[in-house]
Amino acid sequence: MAAMPDSHGSYEVFLRVARDGSFTAAARHLGYTQSAVSRQVQALEEEWGTALFDRLPRGVRLTEAGRVLLPHAEGVRERLRAARAELASLRSLGGGTLRIGAFAAANVSLVPRALAAFGDRYPGVTVVHSEGPSAKHAALLAEGGLDLAVLSTPAGIALPGPELHHLLDEPMYVALPRGHRYAGRAVLHLPELADEDWIEGDVRPDRTLLAPALAAGFVPRVVFRVNDWTAKQGFVAAGLGITVLPELAAGAVRPDIVLVPVDPADLPCRKVYAGTPRGLRHSPAVGAFLSLLRSAAGRPEPAGGIRPPVR
Incomplete structure (x- = not known):
């Protein structure tokens, strides 16, 4: 019965x-x-x-x-x-919505590869994507505005709030004009670049990728404030200065600039995570996308003209 x-x-x-x-x-x-x-x-x-x-x-x-x-x-x-x-x-991942966010460099290749694989496997799920700084997306995770975000933080710096799933450690490069005197180097130390003009996303170095190096006494001379990675490369190619470029952004490099690894003792690798709301059970869509992000992080795309980083 x-x-x-x-x-x-x-x-x-x-x-x-x-x-x-x-x-x-x-x-x-x-x-x-x-x-x-x-x-x-x-x-x-x-x-x-x-x-x-x-x-x-x-x-x-x-x-x-x-x-x-x-x-x-x-x-x-x-x-x-x-x-x-x-x-x-x-x-069954035949429908629903997945809300994700990512910082700019992650959107060069890491996130698009995961999104393409997700779309192929689960075409019925609608993905809503936003780009922005990690602090903003961490807050949105806590407020329930995002289901997952790709976040970054300098080595040794905590990112409170979300549950973090480690994806990769991201080396840093210096972007130089192809004719620069250091363009042929295998690795660069930041003190060697003390007299260079820098192009960064903020005139305050403590708000840029160079922030971890400030404690050692390195003070870059920031002459141009440019946020977009492509625009930064244009400034470098024109000889207006040099900039730090994270590995995730190196998949789309202009042919008239050269990337040289920074000694990690001077500028440690950046930590990259997938963040999810703390204490909440993952939806099937979040679990599937997280798995694809991990796969994408383990298969970095080769980028021509980049010297292997010193680890």
Whole structure:
């Protein structure tokens, strides 16, 4: 014998009795006992405070109140069926929405590779993507505005709030004009670049990728404030200065500049994570995208003209 229906299932019982005109026939179709069906109908009548069926010598028929309730009960059933279908689609990654964010350098190749693989495997899931600084996206994770974010932080600097899943350690390069006197070097030390003009995202070095080097006394002379990676390369190629370029941004390098690794003792690798809301269970979409991010992080795209970093 089937289990007793829940409170929502009582509307299924009501609809079946209305259709069959009999508690006995409804019980047979539903797989319940006749007494269980009778109790469900009685409970529904008590909930609404009125009789829903007239009990006849042979079977039952809807009262006026029952006829009023009938289309609403049908609507409840259809909405629940739709909800079950949507939930099943979420579980199978056949639908739903995934909200992700990433910092700019991660959007050069890491995130697009993961997004392409995700789209191929789960075309029914809508992905909403935003670009911005890691601090902003960490806050959005805490507020429930994102499901996952690719975040970065300098080595040794904590990123409080989200649950962090390590993806990679990102070496740093110095971008130089191709004719620069250091363009042929295998590695560079920051003190060698003390007299250079720098192009960074902020005139304050403590807000740039050079911030970890400040404690050792290195103070760059920032002459141009440029945020976009492509624009920075243009400034470098024109001989207006040099800049630090993270490895994730090195997949799209102009042919007229050269990237030389910075000694990690001078500028440690940057930590890159996937962040998710702390303490919450991952949705199937988050779990799938996180797995694809890890795969993408383990297969860095080769970039021409980049010397291997010193680790």
